[in-house]
Amino acid sequence: MAKEEMSVAINRRVCDSEQRFRVIPVLLPGAKRESLSALLVNTTWVEFRGSIDDSDAFHRLVCGIRGVAPGPGGPDAQGSPRTTHNLPFALNPAFTGREADLESLGERLEKRGEVALTQTVALHGLGGVGKTQLAVEYAWKHLGGYEAVLWVITDSPETFEANLAGLAQALGLREASVKEQSVQMDAVLDWLKGHERWLLIADNADTDEAARAVRDRLAPNLGGHVLVTSRLGRWPVNMPHLPLNVLSQEDAVRYLLDRVAKEGHNAGDETAARSLSHELGHLPLALEQAAAFIIELRWSFDKYFERFRDARPELLSEHREGATRYPASVAKTWSITLDRLSSLARAILRIAAWFAPDAIPRSIFDADQLTALDRNKKVTISDLAVSDLAIEKALGELARFSLIRLTDQTLSMHRLLQAVEQDALTAEECLCWVGWALDLHAAVLRSLLGLKQEETPHAMVVYHVHQREQLIAHFKQLIDRIVQLKIRAAAAQSA
Amino acid sequence: MSAYVFLSHSTADKPAVEELARRLREKEGIEAWLDKWNLIPGASWQPAIEDALQECESCAVFIGSEGLGPWQRKR
Numbered sequence: 001m002a003k004e005e006m007s008v009a010i011n012r013r014v015c016d017s018e019q020r021f022r023v024i025p026v027l028l029p030g031a032k033r034e035s036l037s038a039l040l041v042n043t044t045w046v047e048f049r050g051s052i053d054d055s056d057a058f059h060r061l062v063c064g065i066r067g068v069a070p071g072p073g074g075p076d077a078q079g080s081p082r083t084t085h086n087l088p089f090a091l092n093p094a095f096t097g098r099e100a101d102l103e104s105l106g107e108r109l110e111k112r113g114e115v116a117l118t119q120t121v122a123l124h125g126l127g128g129v130g131k132t133q134l135a136v137e138y139a140w141k142h143l144g145g146y147e148a149v150l151w152v153i154t155d156s157p158e159t160f161e162a163n164l165a166g167l168a169q170a171l172g173l174r175e176a177s178v179k180e181q182s183v184q185m186d187a188v189l190d191w192l193k194g195h196e197r198w199l200l201i202a203d204n205a206d207t208d209e210a211a212r213a214v215r216d217r218l219a220p221n222l223g224g225h226v227l228v229t230s231r232l233g234r235w236p237v238n239m240p241h242l243p244l245n246v247l248s249q250e251d252a253v254r255y256l257l258d259r260v261a262k263e264g265h266n267a268g269d270e271t272a273a274r275s276l277s278h279e280l281g282h283l284p285l286a287l288e289q290a291a292a293f294i295i296e297l298r299w300s301f302d303k304y305f306e307r308f309r310d311a312r313p314e315l316l317s318e319h320r321e322g323a324t325r326y327p328a329s330v331a332k333t334w335s336i337t338l339d340r341l342s343s344l345a346r347a348i349l350r351i352a353a354w355f356a357p358d359a360i361p362r363s364i365f366d367a368d369q370l371t372a373l374d375r376n377k378k379v380t381i382s383d384l385a386v387s388d389l390a391i392e393k394a395l396g397e398l399a400r401f402s403l404i405r406l407t408d409q410t411l412s413m414h415r416l417l418q419a420v421e422q423d424a425l426t427a428e429e430c431l432c433w434v435g436w437a438l439d440l441h442a443a444v445l446r447s448l449l450g451l452k453q454e455e456t457p458h459a460m461v462v463y464h465v466h467q468r469e470q471l472i473a474h475f476k477q478l479i480d481r482i483v484q485l486k487i488r489a490a491a492a493q494s495a
Numbered sequence: 496m497s498a499y500v501f502l503s504h505s506t507a508d509k510p511a512v513e514e515l516a517r518r519l520r521e522k523e524g525i526e527a528w529l530d531k532w533n534l535i536p537g538a539s540w541q542p543a544i545e546d547a548l549q550e551c552e553s554c555a556v557f558i559g560s561e562g563l564g565p566w567q568r569k570r
Contacts, residue, residue: 030560
């Protein structure tokens with residue numbers, strides 16, 4: 001059908017009717033709000049979130065067709081004036097990409113059963129991957145669909161309860177003036193129970209205790225939506241969760257370019273941005289810290305890239321106070337989680353830090369090898385009661401804190417996390433841990449090649465094991481890193 | 496009096512829009528004008544649309560993930 005002609009027909013009708021004819025823009029699931037700008041921007045619109053089963057959106061559509069106000073229970077389509085919220089950040093103008101994640105989040109939150117139940121979704125991933133920023137973005141985008149959007153810092157059970165009670169004020173409840181926290185909290189929980197269209201964001205529930213406090217307090221019969229952001233990667237099977245990964249290369253590059261351009265700075269072209277983004281492993285926290293640094297000092301992407309190679313520990317500990325939305329540097333963001341690890345998990349992470357970041361064979365961490373090699377090491381591992389089961393548990397622990405990603409055969413670790421782990425060691429410790437990595441790697445090769453314990457596989461032999469390309473990649477990375485260590489040691493000596 | 500609404504949409508969103516039209520009719524008694532339902536195959540469609548628009552009091556412009564169709568944007 002000739003769409004242009006239909007357009008003419010609609011147009012004529014709009015002009016003829018002197019505003020009695022109502023035009024209702026309707027955003028279907030997945031539609032971008034930017035598309036609205038082509039329509040009448042000063043009118044209200046209807047937005048179906050997640051699916052066309054969105055009952056509020058349907059209600060507003062019906063009201064729009066009938067020409068009546070949505071009234072109680074049907075939030076204003078543009079929302080914001082009537083939505084109570086205590087969001088800690090404004091809408092982020094530099095937010096880039098993540099369309100699929102926002103959509104998946106919406107789908108999980110909007111999934112409802114027959115009975116009004118609290119729909120709780122956990123958004124989890126490595127510290128600095130952008131969980132909080134995604135939650136803020138989602139909250140602003142969907143503000144109009146909620147009566148209240150509530151932000152609760154959840155660092156610990158105590159902070160969670162204090163902040164939950166503090167919502168009495170944000171919600172304008174009269175109990176806000178009462179001193180007892182428990183009275184305020186009960187009032188807030190009553191409010192949540194009496195309303196359905198609310199979104200509560202429990203931010204930074206990074207410990208088991210904090211996560212449990214959220215689940216215990218926000219009983220499943222409250223109704224409403226709960227979004228938990230957390231580094232914890234394991235959640236109850238019946239609880240929907242969404243793992244968040246680093247940005248795609250394309251989005252990361254766009255982020256760097258847009259972020260500096262918005263500040264009127266030209267830091268270089270797409271190629272330079274791509275090299276830097278790759279070096280930073282497309283991690284939103286690292287990209288943001290780098291961009292803030294580049295903007296403040298009017299550096300180029302290339303200059304940051306070069307300095308990063310020389311002065312990585314300093315730059316990863318750098319935090320431009322007030323210049324970014326993140327509260328801490330890359331190194332500090334992770335130190336909290338790293339300090340919480342068991343000794344064996346930490347040892348595995350320190351060994352894995354020397355391999356290529358992706359697809360490190362799990363077979364490298366073999367209990368017998370770790371025990372056999374332990375005798376002539378300065379850093380001993382055998383007192384950690386190494387067994388195959390203990391190693392599996394330690395890998396599980398690392399995955400639970402989102403520090404590694406596990407498959408049945410391999411583990412992967414973010415390159416900047418490897419960098420932070422390496423940089424935290426003294427020169428002597430470096431040699432010791434890289435020695436562990438080399439010996440364990442050699443042990444795997446030895447078993448593959450059928451060599452005896454005392455035989456060391458020659459580097460040339462390694463290169464001839466064509467069918468083990470993955471192992472070779474890790475071997476190359478190890479050698480690179482040893483060379484870098486030697487160069488650094490030589491530089492330190494001559495200084 | 497039952498309301499009558501013209502549903503403007505692009506082809507990609509037709510299944511979703513058709514489902515919403517069905518719900519409007521069955522749940523709310525709102526008659527929707529949808530090309531697939533109201534156009535007689537082979538017949539000249541333009542007068543039909545003009546007539547429909549004269550009868551409708553409102554028009555819902557559906558925007559899907561592809562954004563606005565070219566003809567929707569012109570309006």
